[in-house]
Amino acid sequence: MSAERLSDTRITRCFARLAERKSKAFVAFLTGGDPNFETSQQLICGLPAAGVDLIEIGIPFSDPMADGPAIQASSQRALRNGMTLAKTLDLVRIFRQTDNDTPIVLMGYYNPIYRYGADRFVQECVTAGADGLIIVDLPPEEDAELCEPALTAGLHWIRLVTPSTDDSRIDAVLHNVSGFVYYISVLGVTGTRLAMADHVEQAVERLRQYTDLPIAVGFGIKTPEHARSVAEHADGIVIGSAIVDLVKLNLDDQGHPKEALVSEVHEFVRQIAAGVSNG
Amino acid sequence: MSSIDKSVTDSYRSGPDETGHFGIYGGRFVAETLMPLILNVEKSYRAACQDPNFQNEFDYYAEHYIGRPSPLYHAARLSEHLGGPKIYFKRDELNHTGAHKINNTLGQILLARRMKKTRIIAETGAGQHGVATATVCALFDLPCVVYMGETDIERQAPNVFRMKLLGAEVVPVTSGTGTLKDAMNEALRDWVANVDTTFYIIGTVAGPHPYPEMVRNFQSVIGNETREQILAAENRLPDCLVACIGGGSNAMGLFHPFLDHSDIRIIGVEAAGLGIDTGKHAASITGGQPGVLHGNRTFLLQTDDGQIIDAHSISAGLDYPGIGPEHSWLHETGRVEYVSITDHEALEAFQLCCQTEGIIPALEPAHALAHVMKIAGEFDQDQILVMNMCGRGDKDVFSVAEALGQQI
Numbered sequence: 001m002s003a004e005r006l007s008d009t010r011i012t013r014c015f016a017r018l019a020e021r022k023s024k025a026f027v028a029f030l031t032g033g034d035p036n037f038e039t040s041q042q043l044i045c046g047l048p049a050a051g052v053d054l055i056e057i058g059i060p061f062s063d064p065m066a067d068g069p070a071i072q073a074s075s076q077r078a079l080r081n082g083m084t085l086a087k088t089l090d091l092v093r094i095f096r097q098t099d100n101d102t103p104i105v106l107m108g109y110y111n112p113i114y115r116y117g118a119d120r121f122v123q124e125c126v127t128a129g130a131d132g133l134i135i136v137d138l139p140p141e142e143d144a145e146l147c148e149p150a151l152t153a154g155l156h157w158i159r160l161v162t163p164s165t166d167d168s169r170i171d172a173v174l175h176n177v178s179g180f181v182y183y184i185s186v187l188g189v190t191g192t193r194l195a196m197a198d199h200v201e202q203a204v205e206r207l208r209q210y211t212d213l214p215i216a217v218g219f220g221i222k223t224p225e226h227a228r229s230v231a232e233h234a235d236g237i238v239i240g241s242a243i244v245d246l247v248k249l250n251l252d253d254q255g256h257p258k259e260a261l262v263s264e265v266h267e268f269v270r271q272i273a274a275g276v277s278n279g
Numbered sequence: 280m281s282s283i284d285k286s287v288t289d290s291y292r293s294g295p296d297e298t299g300h301f302g303i304y305g306g307r308f309v310a311e312t313l314m315p316l317i318l319n320v321e322k323s324y325r326a327a328c329q330d331p332n333f334q335n336e337f338d339y340y341a342e343h344y345i346g347r348p349s350p351l352y353h354a355a356r357l358s359e360h361l362g363g364p365k366i367y368f369k370r371d372e373l374n375h376t377g378a379h380k381i382n383n384t385l386g387q388i389l390l391a392r393r394m395k396k397t398r399i400i401a402e403t404g405a406g407q408h409g410v411a412t413a414t415v416c417a418l419f420d421l422p423c424v425v426y427m428g429e430t431d432i433e434r435q436a437p438n439v440f441r442m443k444l445l446g447a448e449v450v451p452v453t454s455g456t457g458t459l460k461d462a463m464n465e466a467l468r469d470w471v472a473n474v475d476t477t478f479y480i481i482g483t484v485a486g487p488h489p490y491p492e493m494v495r496n497f498q499s500v501i502g503n504e505t506r507e508q509i510l511a512a513e514n515r516l517p518d519c520l521v522a523c524i525g526g527g528s529n530a531m532g533l534f535h536p537f538l539d540h541s542d543i544r545i546i547g548v549e550a551a552g553l554g555i556d557t558g559k560h561a562a563s564i565t566g567g568q569p570g571v572l573h574g575n576r577t578f579l580l581q582t583d584d585g586q587i588i589d590a591h592s593i594s595a596g597l598d599y600p601g602i603g604p605e606h607s608w609l610h611e612t613g614r615v616e617y618v619s620i621t622d623h624e625a626l627e628a629f630q631l632c633c634q635t636e637g638i639i640p641a642l643e644p645a646h647a648l649a650h651v652m653k654i655a656g657e658f659d660q661d662q663i664l665v666m667n668m669c670g671r672g673d674k675d676v677f678s679v680a681e682a683l684g685q686q687i
Contacts, residue, residue, distance in 0.1 A: 141314070164316065
């Protein structure tokens, strides 16, 4: 049932539009509520105008075990300033008041959602206007927890495929996935190693034998040039840590946002977007 | 014998199921990068269990290196002092390195060798698991990296030095709140980046399947020996078992062989720190809620928003905001009682044990002993209680002196 419902969504329309233009998707990640709710709202709402095609909002968690130092720190900043799962959904609601096209994917860890209640969470995702979920610590073995309720509610389930995902496992990993596939180009946590373009090319070619879904590549992309070279081999790229690092650079000694924070982040995002669309 | 083992289908000993669950607890909640690795650990562990050489190798080092079996000792003066049951200590504090931790690190490093892994990582809180891991790494000549919270490094300087003497690299963890849970996060991050070479020796009955089961099985040497020893000494099984619980590996090791003897009362003792109602405690079952962390579903200390809260206990070894998933299940089924003991009560028991038995216990089993003191009056003098003396107190003399307001 969900397959048809998920065939015409903000995410599928987004990738279809880009494919028609022979363009690549730029997926930008920001942690919800980093450094505080108001600034985060301004950052997120300005992303489409800065050239972002799909927005990933991180749900802050105290113990983000798959993330590197940049995103860990952003999660801590958000939590210190009172961010919660419920407020992350508020960010989506606010965004949707002015933008009904740009897809939003929520990325996070399972525990806050489990505490909130999986069914309640997926219902509220739908009414808030989120389009998909990436939950790092829910492998296919645990699909009954959240993946299946999410599909039933009409949300895309996007999984990370990694260099350690071998042929024996890939069908299981791609099962239930829709919208796009997120290929992690390096072994390790977010933001710490550089993705090598030739590795990406081979890996994406291999993945194409198993899926017709668009493939976005992330983890370790830091510059517009780098974004362009990786985008050549994939359908989209994901940038998170490099953007989140820029948030941190624009905080004063007390951790308050400097005046230029929002414009600096959007300017960097614009440069990446230019790199991707020149690819 | 006091009761008959239940059939396999009606047993408290048959878990986990094939997907690693004990009821709703346990499981494999890890990032995809780790899944192939975890499945491989499980496959290799199953193969090792079928190979008599693996058990023989374990038994050899357990006997000649660790010093097993550890004695089951009748604490006669303490029993008399408390006026309750006949109290026995299972003396795992006499093991090489001073605690039960090495039973598990031995088992896991033998598995890592079978898997041809060339590098070992571990997390540690108090440093006991770190020392036990560094020890077996020295024994088998494998490089060892131990992640330890920056706060714990300051509190546990002697163990940090021990690990370094044994050749381990101790990496300070500053992320999060710089404690045991963050050390575990950091070890998982290391593992994700080094999947081909590295084996992660987890220190307790937690983590993704198969760790809770595997660590329990390595630690079950405690309960299996106890069973033989008590039958030899008393010609019957005990009436009550008591053990302290941080993650819960010493307790699982003692309890597991006895779970199906329904007339044995089994009690796990968590750390209540400054008191459950102060919020400064480490009692995941008594004061926590089910959640998902470090690869498994279990009781956790957390906020309503699902953010993990730091644990507090005078005993660094109990200072973990979670508990092994099998304990959560044994709590839910009602098979095991879970209670808690404050810092203050543990200190009283610590001193009583020194004075009546000439044994300086670690602060962890001092929690178990404090509960034994509380319930002793509920037993007759011909009843038998076994408490796991899972660690010795040499490491704790500084913090005990500080807590008692004494300069040394």
